Amino acid sequence: MKQINRSSLIAALLAFNGGFVDTAGFLGLNGLFTAHVTGNFVTLGHALVTGSHGIVGKILALPEFVLVIALARFAGTALRAHNLPARPILLTVKVLLLAAFFGLAVGFGPFPDANTPLALLTGLAGIAAMAMQNAVQRVHMGSLPPSTMMTGSTVQATLDAVDVVTGAASEQVRTRFRSLVLTIASFAVGCAVSAMLYVHVGFWCLALAVAVGAAASLLSSRD
Numbered sequence: 265m266k267q268i269n270r271s272s273l274i275a276a277l278l279a280f281n282g283g284f285v286d287t288a289g290f291l292g293l294n295g296l297f298t299a300h301v302t303g304n305f306v307t308l309g310h311a312l313v314t315g316s317h318g319i320v321g322k323i324l325a326l327p328e329f330v331l332v333i334a335l336a337r338f339a340g341t342a343l344r345a346h347n348l349p350a351r352p353i354l355l356t357v358k359v360l361l362l363a364a365f366f367g368l369a370v371g372f373g374p375f376p377d378a379n380t381p382l383a384l385l386t387g388l389a390g391i392a393a394m395a396m397q398n399a400v401q402r403v404h405m406g407s408l409p410p411s412t413m414m415t416g417s418t419v420q421a422t423l424d425a426v427d428v429v430t431g432a433a434s435e436q437v438r439t440r441f442r443s444l445v446l447t448i449a450s451f452a453v454g455c456a457v458s459a460m461l462y463v464h465v466g467f468w469c470l471a472l473a474v475a476v477g478a479a480a481s482l483l484s485s486r487d
Contacts, residue, residue, distance in 0.1 A: 283454030294378035299394035336399035352485035361393035369467035
């Protein structure tokens with residue numbers, strides 16, 4: 265039971281950060297999604313048509329996201345080959361990348377033009393952090409719902425809810441439903457808290473994301 269509770273807590277913390285960091289990046293970097301590839305496709309199309317800022321960062325987001333995930337895969341394989349705990353180590357790397365995102369954003373932001381070199385570097389640090397989180401969760405926490413992709417989770421939660429209501433749900437489905445609801449709620453809370461804090465303190469709000477990421481990494485290291 266402790267293992268289940270700890271895994272659920274880690275999942276909730278990651279989902280909170282997924283929503284939090286994505287929202288802060290969107291607000292402070294001219295619509296850049298640090299963890300949402302689909303969103304960057306949409307905002308890139310909008311930027312190309314309207315001529316708004318942030319085009320370069322949105323173009324770079326996908327190849328960087330792919331590169332970081334590939335590097336995480338190679339690193340995880342190497343760590344396991346040497347009998348080292350891949351998940352907590354890679355989550356710690358994610359925290360360091362989040363700290364870099366925070367430091368760059370506070371040190372050089374706000375960014376009226378997201379295409380400047382420092383704005384691009386800041387955005388790439390945030391993307392790297394969230395790409396690492398996505399890779400770690402998919403490979404090392406595959407039984408838990410994704411922490412950044414809420415569309416699929418919402419679809420599955422709705423289907424499971426119908427099964428629960430009609431009495432057709434097995435205990436496995438009920439467990440999955442509870443996990444999905446927790447993840448979706450945590451992501452939504454992360455988005456709301458990020459937006460409220462960003463309005464008042466700007467990029468300083470990312471200090472909370474670093475702290476939450478560190479807490480998830482610490483919990484993971486105890487498994």
